[in-house]
Amino acid sequence: MNMTTEEYSRTFSSYSGADIVASFNGRVIGELQALSYSVSREVAPIYTMGSADARSYSRGKRGISGSLVFVTFDRDALMEEMKKDYSGKAPAMMQYQTFQANAGSLENQILSGLRSRAADGQSTYGISTWDDQMTNLGYGPSGDFNPDNLTGFYDPEYADQLMPFNITVTMANEFGNRSGMEIYGIQLLNEGSGFSIDDVVTAKAYSFVARKIKGIQKKDSLRQEGRASARPVSGDLLR
Structure with missing residues (x-):
């Protein structure tokens, strides 16, 4: 054969x-x-009265x-x-981006949640000044509040x-x-x-x-x- x-x-x-x-x-x-x-x-399964099956x-x-x-x-x-596939980056306003951009500055440490400034000017740890810092970012350099300043395209850091x-x-x-x-x-x-x-x-x-x-x-x-x-x-x- x-x-x-x-x-x-x-x-x-x-x-x-x-x-x-x-x-x-x-x-x-x-x-x-x-x-x-x-x-x-x-x-x-769907059951009716009178039958166990x-x-x-x-x-x-x-x-x-x-x-x-x-x-x-x-x-x-x-x-x-x-x-x-991700194009265009907005100003660094996400926690990880701001921290990576300039980890030494007080503002970026505030955004990363590692550090905050107390009322007496002393540096403390926590997120007590988070709201103030995010509000300042929203106003931006022009001094007019624009919510678009807080959003944008960012490179993903985690797979999810x-x-x-x-x-x-x-x-x-x-x-x-x-x-x-x-x-x-x-x-x-x-x-x-x-x-x-x-x-x-x-x-x-x-x-x-x-x-x-x-x-x-x-x-x-x-x-x-x-x-x-x-x-x-x-x-x-x-x-």
């Missing part, structure tokens, strides 16, 4: 992790190690959740790549501050077969990592919820199906 590779590839097609690439809002992040998701739905089952809300695992090299890959994004999973193997799937409206909830002298690789994990999943669908093959490749003769190998 003479079975060729084409006959096997036309029957079955599978993908390994090496055949899969994931893009985040159209941006490929090569540090991704693993992606997992689950879809769950509430199911509740359920008459029926009612299906309720659906939830989609999962996790992302990234290998850590010299940066937080997800945060660094997703920050590129990232705006919702989509993930597209693209699959292609050496036979030319292709598939793909999408996860929509991902919002990150938790993040965690750790370091140990016994760990050869450092990883960082995120948990997320999503709004919708479009399952794996087969795409057009890169190779023409139903046509076997011609076997080269010995002379062709030497050309």
Whole structure:
């Protein structure tokens, strides 16, 4: 029986992790190690008087959740790549931005909640002058109060501050077969990592919820199906 590779590839097609690439809002992040998701739905039994058995089952809300695992090299890959989608910075008015901009000034220490000024001018610790300092920022250099002075675009500091994004999973193997799937409206909830002298690789994990999943669908093959490749003769190998 003479079975060729084409006959096997036309029957079955599978993908390994090496055949899969994931893009985040159209941006490929090569540090991704693993992606997992689950879809769950509430199911509740319905009972009536006179019977201990359920008459029926009612299906309720659906939830989609999962996790992302990234290998850590010299940066937080997800945060660094997703920050590129944030443009324009307002004056430093958020706690962490003002503290990073000039941690030594009294005003910035007040905003960071680390320090306040007492009525006698002495420096104390607390948030007693938070309201006054935020009001001064609202008035700005012009002296006219504008609430826009207190809001603006800021680079996220934690993963849970990232705006919702989509993930597209693209699959292609050496036979030319292709598939793909999408996860929509991902919002990150938790993040965690750790370091140990016994760990050869450092990883960082995120948990997320999503709004919708479009399952794996087969795409057009890169190779023409139903046509076997011609076997080269010995002379062709030497050309």
